[in-house]
Amino acid sequence: MLFIRRIRFHGRGGQGAKVASRVLGTTAFYEGYYAQDFPLYGAERRGAPITAFTRISNEPILERGIISEPDIVIVIDETLLNDPIAMPLSGVKEGDVVFINTTHQPDKAKARYKICANVITLDLTKIGIDMLGAPVLSALAGGAAARILGLSADSLKKAVEKEISEIITDRALIENNIDAALFCFNAISPIEINLSPHVLSGEETTAVQKESPVISVPFEPALISSPAINAKANTPLRKTGNWRLFKPVWDHEKCTKCMMCVVSCPDGCISVNPAGLPNTSYDNCKGCLICVEVCPSEAIEAVREVHAG
Amino acid sequence: MVKLKDLIQKEPIMEGGHRMCLGCGAPIIVNLILRASDAPVVLANATGCLEVASTIFPYTAWRSPWIHSAFENAAATASGIETMYRALRKRGKINKKINFVAFGGDGGTYDIGFQSLSGALERGHRFLYVCYDNGAYMNTGVQRSSATPFGASTTTSPAGVVIQGKLQKRKDLTKIVVAHNIPYVAQASPHNWLDLAKKAEKAFSVDGPSFLNVVSPCPPGWKSEAKDTIGLSKIAVDTCFWPLYEVENGKYTINYKPKEKLPIEAWLKPQGRFRHLFKPENAELLKQIQQDIDKEWESLQKLSGL
Ligand SMILES: Cc1ncc(C[n+]2csc(CCOP(=O)(O)OP(=O)(O)O)c2C)c(N)n1
Numbered sequence: 001m002l003f004i005r006r007i008r009f010h011g012r013g014g015q016g017a018k019v020a021s022r023v024l025g026t027t028a029f030y031e032g033y034y035a036q037d038f039p040l041y042g043a044e045r046r047g048a049p050i051t052a053f054t055r056i057s058n059e060p061i062l063e064r065g066i067i068s069e070p071d072i073v074i075v076i077d078e079t080l081l082n083d084p085i086a087m088p089l090s091g092v093k094e095g096d097v098v099f100i101n102t103t104h105q106p107d108k109a110k111a112r113y114k115i116c117a118n119v120i121t122l123d124l125t126k127i128g129i130d131m132l133g134a135p136v137l138s139a140l141a142g143g144a145a146a147r148i149l150g151l152s153a154d155s156l157k158k159a160v161e162k163e164i165s166e167i168i169t170d171r172a173l174i175e176n177n178i179d180a181a182l183f184c185f186n187a188i189s190p191i192e193i194n195l196s197p198h199v200l201s202g203e204e205t206t207a208v209q210k211e212s213p214v215i216s217v218p219f220e221p222a223l224i225s226s227p228a229i230n231a232k233a234n235t236p237l238r239k240t241g242n243w244r245l246f247k248p249v250w251d252h253e254k255c256t257k258c259m260m261c262v263v264s265c266p267d268g269c270i271s272v273n274p275a276g277l278p279n280t281s282y283d284n285c286k287g288c289l290i291c292v293e294v295c296p297s298e299a300i301e302a303v304r305e306v307h308a309g
Numbered sequence: 310m311v312k313l314k315d316l317i318q319k320e321p322i323m324e325g326g327h328r329m330c331l332g333c334g335a336p337i338i339v340n341l342i343l344r345a346s347d348a349p350v351v352l353a354n355a356t357g358c359l360e361v362a363s364t365i366f367p368y369t370a371w372r373s374p375w376i377h378s379a380f381e382n383a384a385a386t387a388s389g390i391e392t393m394y395r396a397l398r399k400r401g402k403i404n405k406k407i408n409f410v411a412f413g414g415d416g417g418t419y420d421i422g423f424q425s426l427s428g429a430l431e432r433g434h435r436f437l438y439v440c441y442d443n444g445a446y447m448n449t450g451v452q453r454s455s456a457t458p459f460g461a462s463t464t465t466s467p468a469g470v471v472i473q474g475k476l477q478k479r480k481d482l483t484k485i486v487v488a489h490n491i492p493y494v495a496q497a498s499p500h501n502w503l504d505l506a507k508k509a510e511k512a513f514s515v516d517g518p519s520f521l522n523v524v525s526p527c528p529p530g531w532k533s534e535a536k537d538t539i540g541l542s543k544i545a546v547d548t549c550f551w552p553l554y555e556v557e558n559g560k561y562t563i564n565y566k567p568k569e570k571l572p573i574e575a576w577l578k579p580q581g582r583f584r585h586l587f588k589p590e591n592a593e594l595l596k597q598i599q600q601d602i603d604k605e606w607e608s609l610q611k612l613s614g615l
């Protein structure tokens with residue numbers, strides 16, 4: 001009987017969603033399954049939401065393209081649950097599994113984000129910082145996903161070894177990644193997963209796969225394929241301030257009002273207050289620190305950003 | 310006359326929250342130029358980082374009407390808009406001044422959009438074309454363009470054992486545009502806001518096509534630090550890699566002469582894309598690059614009657 005699982009990972013650029021999807025795919029491959037994994041970056045750059053996908057099956061996988069109806073969703077960055085563009089819960093149905101990297105207990109998270117599916121939680125960020133010294137969560141999220149899918153610890157170990165050593169050469173760090181992946185694998189107590197009927201009916205899926213190996217993409221009308229945006233400069237609503245590692249802080253006593261910072265800001269977010277002094281909007285300042293460099297009076301200091309919670 | 314006070318009173322036409330990289334030079338250039346406009350603007354944008362990262366549906370960073378149609382036709386799009394404006398004006402349906410600006414990256418300008426640019430310049434539309442030159446196809450992951458400097462490592466001219474970065478010299482697009490005999494052509498840099506704003510002001514005042522070629526640091530493509538964007542563009546000018554000059558109705562003027570021309574290493578060193586040039590076996594290449602810069606600088610001085 002055909003077995004196929006569709007897993008979607010949501011993270012921000014740099015957190016490891018793409019590698020997590022690879023770790024999971026490779027784990028399944030070592031376990032004897034067919035596997036497929038790929039990321040989707042969109043037009044965004046650093047810090048932006050990214051999605052990655054894994055398909056696992058006991059038969060060759062003919063399906064292509066992004067997964068809009070996942071069986072399992074892995075949310076590596078909790079803030080994405082409120083992001084209107086990332087929409088990690090889209091296509092999630094009752095009986096599916098949503099894993100969230102959070103400090104909340106599953107029932108709390110389920111209620112808070114109004115999730116109809118089964119919810120599993122684990123504080124990956126803390127584990128990452130404790131075991132790897134940084135919140136790079138690829139091996140960890142891959143480990144959690146492997147457990148949810150019922151794959152073995154042995155295959156996971158081999159997969160992390162393979163995938164992580166393609167990115168880093170530091171042996172100790174590779175070992176730490178394997179340990180962290182296994183830690184996450186074991187930290188999740190297997191729950192009974194009741195996947196929705198459309199995934200379970202093997203025959204049906206097989207029939208769909210066999211009948212039309214080519215998925216046809218419907219033609220989109222021009223309004224959809226090249227849409228118009230009838231708003232005036234609404235990007236400030238997207239808080240690029242969460243890209244920041246350092247923030248510029250002004251010492252207005254030292255400022256000579258030369259305005260070099262205002263004209264040199266790539267994000268157009270430094271404005272002048274009624275007293276003629278520059279201020280930035282931390283909602284959109286990405287922390288490039290060009291202003292700190294161009295200020296001739298050393299009136300701007302770079303201060304380490306500490307994100308709350 | 311441009312005053313910094315007036316410039317910064319205006320809201321930026323390209324707002325924050327866009328997804329250009331940390332420290333990208335392009336939005337600095339865009340906002341300086343548009344703040345110097347004496348009239349409302351209508352914008353056309355070629356495909357590239359500026360277009361892609363400023364308009365991620367359903368968001369837009371632009372405060373002014375803005376059109377993207379394709380990679381190769383920003384100048385044609387701007388000509389179309391300007392022609393419609395003239396038609397409406399003739400019929401008395403519009404009477405205020407509007408400025409038309411097309412933005413393109415170096416790929417969209419030196420290469421694929423060159424034909425439509427050349428056509429629009431020759432037809433004499435009243436519009437400003439701005440090329441933000443970051444020296445490669447950055448949006449698609451750093452492929453060489455005809456603006457990529459000699460020796461720069463890109464994904465399609467990778468420095469390794471076989472080649473030492475790009476084997477060809479850059480195309481001198483600014484001078485090619487000059488050859489179209491349009492009223493105003495200039496080269497500028499974002500570090501010198503006054504020079505850039507003055508040039509934009511001049512460009513907006515002519516009755517015909519104008520062109521600005523502006524050097525635009527790209528931290529991921531140049532392998533440089535985000536915070537160094539303004540500093541690097543200053544070094545580009547102080548080494549004469551990117552001289553600031555303008556050509557008004559055929560007359561060349563150098564707008565800034567470095568008191569002491571810096572050696573080209575000062576420009577190459579902070580950029581990872583030139584790292585390989587500092588291997589001892591590449592000393593000859595460095596010399597060659599310096600010689601080329603010296604020759605071009607000399608020829609530019611001659612053109613401006615110095
Ligand atoms: C006809 C066509 N070919 C290729 C592409 C893919 N493409 C999109 S942006 C881009 C690079 C743009 O380079 P450049 O004009 O230098 O702007 P930058 O991204 O560097 O700002 C390419 C090749 C396209 N959109 N259209």
Ligand code: SF4
Pocket residue numbers: 045328329330331332333334335358359362443447448526527528529530
């Ligand atoms: S890749 Fe370069 S040009 Fe493109 S947005 Fe990033 S810094 Fe700017």
Ligand SMILES: [Mg+2]
Pocket residue numbers: 414415416442443444445446447
């Ligand atoms: Mg470019």
